[in-house]
Amino acid sequence: MARICAMLAQSNLVVVLGWAVYDVARLSMDMKAASLRIGLIGLSQFLPVLLINPFAGLVADRHDRRLVVRLALLVQMLAVGVLVALQAMGRADLPVFYLVAAGFAAGRGFYAPAMNALAPALVPVEILPRAIAVSAIAGRIGGIVGPVLGGFAYGVAPAFAYGLTLALLGAALVAQIAIGPHGANRPMADGKPLAHILDGLRYVARSRMLLGAISLDLFAVLLGGATAMLPVYARDILHVGPSGLGLLRSASSVGAVSTALWLSWCPVENGVGPKMLAAVALFGIASAVFGISRWLPLSLAMLALAGAADMISVYVRQTLVQVVTPDGMRGRVGATSALFITASNELGEMESGVVGAILGPVGSVVFGGVSAVAIALAWGRLFPELKRVQRFDEFLPES
CATH class of the missing domain: 1.20.1250.20 (MFS general substrate transporter like domains)
Structure with a gap:
């Protein structure tokens, strides 16, 4: 509750x-x-x-x-x-x-x-x-x-x-x-949070798989999101008012929840790397189509599709990070990943506003969508390790 x-x-x-x-x-x-x-x-x-x-x-x-x-x-x-x-x-x-x-x-x-x-x-x-x-x-x-x-x-x-x-x-x-009351917290080994972040950064930088997966999500969120411009669309483009803004904002969550429920029954088991890259590209395409839409049902559908694609990307990335990272490093790598992904959400809104001030709100959203597609294509070439990943259990220790 x-x-x-x-x-x-x-x-x-x-x-x-x-x-x-x-x-x-x-x-x-x-x-x-x-x-x-x-x-x-x-x-x-x-x-x-x-x-x-x-x-x-x-x-x-x-x-x-x-x-x-x-x-x-x-x-x-x-x-x-x-x-x-x-x-x-x-x-x-x-x-x-x-x-x-x-x-x-x-x-x-x-x-x-x-x-x-x-x-x-x-x-x-x-x-x-x-x-x-x-x-x-x-x-x-x-x-x-x-x-x-x-x-x-x-x-x-x-x-x-x-x-x-x-x-x-x-x-x-x-x-x-x-x-x-709950059980006492387990004692920390030390009190150096910045050292943990730096340890995580160094480990991620040494692992091409982790670097590719985390940076893919980082730049896709930073450049490809459309949520910051939703008030502009609701007020001056789609003309649906604050109640319509609420619907637009919730549409991506509807797509994400529906996909999460589907993944709980039918998890991705084969071709996980290519599917993650394809999901980022689909996220960008849906965002770009939303950017040029002037019809509320189409706009809602594209936002829901973007949310669904983002959920697939997040699902694969988070699972890869867990199975690739040794148990002793998961906390530090997780903290590093959380810092960059969380920060990219806020910086992504700022980026949308700056580009919106230059290209206009429609240009900002379309630019973000095209950028996400370009990032997916570029990361497929820069990090061929991602394209080669077929199954999560490739990284699990043999029993």
């Missing part, structure tokens, strides 16, 4: 902030200039992520994870509470939106690793895989329902949308307080 409420709040706020920033910017700017203001949301979130990510895992391992999660939720509630108060006073402007985005990202930076680490301590090991699966599905459901709620709530009134986010965070906090 705590995870789904927190995810509902996060995805709700993403839609609300994106629309609010663009709507305010359009009062005095054209579409290109306003697109850049949307990109600044990503930059506002990137800086806290960059500073917090190397230390968040250490904090989760050194302290009571329930307390870390609760404090992280309180930080997020404080950020949204400031927005609610300033909106009531009529003083919510662009700098306020950016500060709220930064504060929320700071709380999320501590919340995610602590929350993820709680599950093994709360459920018996024999049902842990099911618990993780249920938790992941709950988060994805939040990614579908949250944007729709946010869009419709903002259509009623901005204050209502902000208040809804605050209420959802409060519900998540109450659910967290209900969690009982």
Whole structure:
């Protein structure tokens, strides 16, 4: 319950902030200039992520994870509470939106690793895989329902949308307080998070397989995403308003969840490397078609297809990282991968805004889609190891 409420709040706020920033910017700017203001949301979130990510895992391992999660939720509630108060006073402007985005990202930076680490301590090991699966599905459901709620709530009134986010965070906090004691955290070997990141970086740099898989996802997300420009499409291109923005934002999650359920029944077993590259290319094609679409059903279908393709790519990449990396290095490689992928999401929004200011929002999305296709083709040549991977069990030790 705590995870789904927190995810509902996060995805709700993403839609609300994106629309609010663009709507305010359009009062005095054209579409290109306003697109850049949307990109600044990503930059506002990137800086806290960059500073917090190397230390968040250490904090989760050194302290009571329930307390870390609760404090992280309180930080997020404080950020949204400031927005609610300033909106009531009529003083919510662009700098306020950016500060709220930064504060929320700071709380999320501590919340995610602590929350993820709680599950093994709360459920018996024999049902842990099911618990993780249920938790992941709950988060994805939040990614579908949250944007729709946010869009419709903002259509009623901005204050209502902000208040809804605050209420959802409060519900998540109450659910967290209900969690009982768990086993003590295992002691850390040392307290050098930056050293762990550097160890992970060095290991990834020495492994062509890991470097290719992680960098493929990094650059595809950095250049190929269309989500930052969705407020522009909802307001000025598709003309569907904030409720339509919620639908657009949730479409990719619908595709991702549907594909995740399919993969749970029919996992990828053969041709995993070529399929990962093909999925990235398909993601780019779907994004480019969305960029030129002027029909809402087609736009929703392309976003869902992009979400499905991205899920296949993520599934293969994450599995490859786990099976290729020795057990003793998985934590450090995982931390390195998480740092770059998380940062690329925020920087990708900034990149979309900058390109949108130069080429316009449509040019930004089409450029991103074409770039993702080019990256898939280039990585197939730069990292032939990826194309040669046929099965995950090639990397498992012989019994």
